Amino acid sequence: MGGLATAVVALALTLTPGASPGSTNTVTAVSPGSRPGLVVFRTALLTAAPFWLFLLLLHDLPTTIAIGLRVTTMVASFVWVVGALPPPRLVEAMVAAGWSASVAYVFAATLAAAPVLRARARRIADAQRCRGLSARGGLAHRLRALWALALPLILSSLHEVDERALALETRRLVPGARRTSLSPPPDRGAERLARWGLVAACAAALGWRLR
Amino acid sequence: MTAALRLDGVSFSYGVVQVLADVSLVLAPGERVALLGRNGAGKSTLVRLVTGLARPAAGTVWVGDWDTRDHSPDVLARRVGSVFQHADQQLFARTLEDDVAFGPRALGFERSDVAGRVARALDALELGAQAREHPYDLPPALRKLAALAGALALEPALLVLDEPTAGLDRALRARVTRALLERAGRAGAGGGGAALLVITHDLTFAAELLDRALVLDRGRLACDESLAGLLGAAARLETLGLLRPPVAELSTALDLPGRPIRAADAARVLARVAGGRADP
Structure with a gap:
């Protein structure tokens, strides 16, 4: 129940x-x-x-x-x-709450990665189909097709790492740097209460399960 | 002669949002056409319909004598070569020439034929020196050219390009222009050269390469006329959110005979005018 x-x-x-x-x-x-x-x-x-x-x-x-x-x-x-x-607001809120900007970015980037990768995967699949790639046929053919879809996704994502790292560096998202937030999202009392209430509820549930 | 591309009353919607409404147009073989319009006007959707990635809600898209409804994109690739935005993300082979060969191989062309197509495509874009390099070792601008070479290697009757010069400097834009002019002028499938349908916001590039302008405005075909005619009408360009290229601006300002829009044509006319031999 x-x-x-x-x-x-x-x-x-x-x-x-x-x-x-x-x-x-x-x-x-x-x-x-x-x-x-x-x-x-x-x-x-x-x-x-x-x-x-x-x-x-x-x-x-x-x-x-x-x-x-x-x-x-x-x-x-x-x-x-x-x-x-929205990940950008999450980063703002975490920085305003005293978290390291790098940690906040890693957290937000994880949330934001899925739609970005999915959009890119779709673009690549479309492009390869327009180059004559067909996913029909035997197992070997399908594996080759998978290769032509997965590899560009991985390669282009890895290739982007350098650009991202550079972009982060230019924004002072580097270890040891202290950032301030220009417009931190408001953190109302009710929200703080709800947040701590949820943490307490999680701890209680965990304790109840482990007893 | 069969048209390279024909749209008959084509409409398309994403859910309840209509993106294209009753669009009809024809491209003859070898014709070089700019597809212009504001962001969100429906240009990329039209490209998806032409390449078979989307199907029209109403009307018919004909590529040659093929109804795109009857063929999947990988089959249509025999007739339509396409380059999308972010095309550099599709590269994956170990060498540039391998990547360019991917399309012709996928379409089942003979090995010797594939080699010829790859060589011609790389030559056209002057990428021969980089043929053995890994695509990701190339600068982003050359990766974009590599993707274009992949489309050229298919040697299709219709080339559909979405912002092919975005991020390219002047020299590389000139390379693309030369390659596409050569491809459009060359005899190929269907008797004429390849027809070009190019989405671009770069009207300087468009003026150098293309002859005819199609302008989409909120999903409707707002204009279908010669590019030179459109570039001569500053007020109309402004209402369509387009910026006139400098050569067209200069031609109008100096009232040059024939109102040339290409740099070489303008230079010729200026030389004639300066020598006192201007056309009346």
Whole structure:
């Protein structure tokens, strides 16, 4: 029952106005005209669905439900966080709260990486198809096609590392440097309270599980 | 003669947002056409329709006598060579010549034919000296040329290029111009040279290479006329969000005969005028 309740809460959060799939800050895709809240909700459901399938193949129904609800909670929570948090604002908030700018950037970049990589993968797939690449045929042919899709993605991403490093350096995102925030996001009392409440709830849940 | 490209009443939407509305146009073999318009006007979507990456909601896109609905992009690649923005990200082979050969090999051309196509493409873009280098050892501008060489090596009847000169300096832009002029002028599939459909915001480059202008405005074909005619109409260019290139500006300011838009043509006319032999 507890698992069901937390999964419902997590899924409900994906329908809140804060969870809107922006252009650069989320793992969720949106096509013009679609309703943002539903897109985040649908992304959470679609991401969780394969887990349910594999759990059902491996376990009996009660275990599948028990683990599946936990997985759904985790997935929906993550999708919600990603949908609600613009990474640049997250960096600002973390720097304003006294975190190292490098740590804040690494955290935000992780959130921002998925949509960037996905867009790039799509561009590469389109370009290779227009160069005559077909994913049809035997296994060897498909593997070659996969090579032509995956390798440019990896190479171009690795190649970008230098440029990113240089960009970070020019912005003083280097170890030991102290940055200040120009316009830190407001951190209201209620938000601080909610944050510490969630940390306490997590600690309590952990303690309860380990007792 | 069959058109290299024909769009008959083509419309396309992303969800409820209409991006192209009832667009009709024809490109003859060897024709060199600029596709202009503001950001979001529908230019890139039109390219996706031509390459078969998207299908029209209404109307038909014909590449030669092929309806793009009936062919996947990898099949259409026999007739349409394309270079997208960020084309340098598609490179992956160990050497530049291997990467340029990827398309012709994927289309199943004979080994000797592939070698010839690669050599011609690299020669056209003056990349022979870098043929054995790893694409990622090349500067970004040359990687862009490498991607263009990949499209040239397909030797298609239609080349569709999305911002081919973005990030290129003047010398490299001139290289691209020469290569594309040569390709458009050369006899190829369909009797004429390759037709060019080039998305660009670089009207100086467009003036040097292209003859005809198609302007998309909020998904509709707002203008289809000679590029020289369009570049002569400063007010219209402004309403379309386009900036007139310096040579066209100079031609108008000096009221040069024939209002040339290409640097070489303008220089010739100026020389004639200076020598007192200007056309009446």
